[in-house]
Amino acid sequence: MKTIYEGKTKDIRQEDGKTYFYFKDDVTGKDGVFDPGENQVGLSIEGSGRACIAMSKYFFEKFEADKIPTHYISxxxxxxxxxxxxxxxxxKGLEVICRFKATGSFIRRYGKYAKDGDDLNRYVEFTLKDDERQDPLINEDALVLLGILKEGEYDRIKELTRSISQVIYDDLKARGLEMYDxxxxxxxxxxxxxxxxxxxxxxxxxxxxxGDEYIEPLRLSEMIVGK
Structure with missing residues (x-):
């Protein structure tokens, strides 16, 4: 199996004309502390790669049942x-965040107008993947102007983001959990x-x-798909 791209937390591999993600045990963070918002590998946690793929499999197959388009095969x-x-x-990479409640970078930017835990009603924001510039926010006009998106794609991505996020939110809510973003x-x-x-x-x-307790990713995976 040939590695064609090495990423922070997973690699892309190819074999016999098929393409795969290989999930590593590396996670993003800083000073040895896990942080999903960080742009660098901060530590390695045994079992995290397996937890990531198990949870991804679970949700991608839910999306498939709901006819939501994805790149997942098996x-x-x-x-x-x-x-x-x-x-x-x-x-060169675009990230889309769906926010149900205010926290993290949203509060760092808009703390004069919002407090931690405020309802945000599936607010969607787009950021460029750019470690050097700390993943800057970008709006629809700039995305089209710079040739990153075509006309109409912004609204399509926003629609898909809200649909996908709601599927996950509802699944977690049924387990007594609440997804903030x-x-x-x-x-x-x-x-x-x-x-x-x-x-x-x-x-x-x-x-x-x-409740008020943050659920770490590995523990969350165990709650969703077991060990």
Whole structure:
């Protein structure tokens, strides 16, 4: 199996014309502390790769049942391999955040107008993947002007983000959990203009609480799919 791209938390591999994600045990953080909002690998946690792919498999298969378009094909949890349809990211990478409650960077930016835990009603924001510039926010006009999105794609991604996030929110709510926010990624399938959900859907992409208690990603995965 050939590695064609090495990422922070997972690699892209190819074999026999098929494309796979390989999930690593590295997680983002700073000073040895996990932080999903960080842009650097902060530590390695044994079992985190398996937890990520197990949870991603669970949610991608829910999306498939709901006819939500994704790049997912299948997953081998024990070997940490997820087969995917090849897709191209928007520009050099675009992240989309859906916020149910105010926390994290939202409060750092808008703390004069909001307090931690305020309801945000599935507020959607777009950021460029750019470690050097701390993943800057970007609006629809700039995305189209810079050639990152085509006309109409902003609204399509926003619609998909809210639908996907609601599926996850409802699943967690049924377990007595509350998702404050989630980070998603989208792309166009190779040879097509179809916009699909890409990357992973795991505890490292979302902030989830039980009451006032923050649920760590590994524990969240155990609560959703077991060990």
């Amino acid at each position: 997953a081998d949890v024990d070997n940490r391999l997820m087969e995917i349809k090849p897709a191209k990211v928007f520009g 989630i980070k998603l990624e989208f792309g166009r399938l190779e040879g097509s203009d179809e916009v699909v959900l890409i990357d992973e859907v795991s505890g490292g992409n979302m902030r989830v609480y039980k």
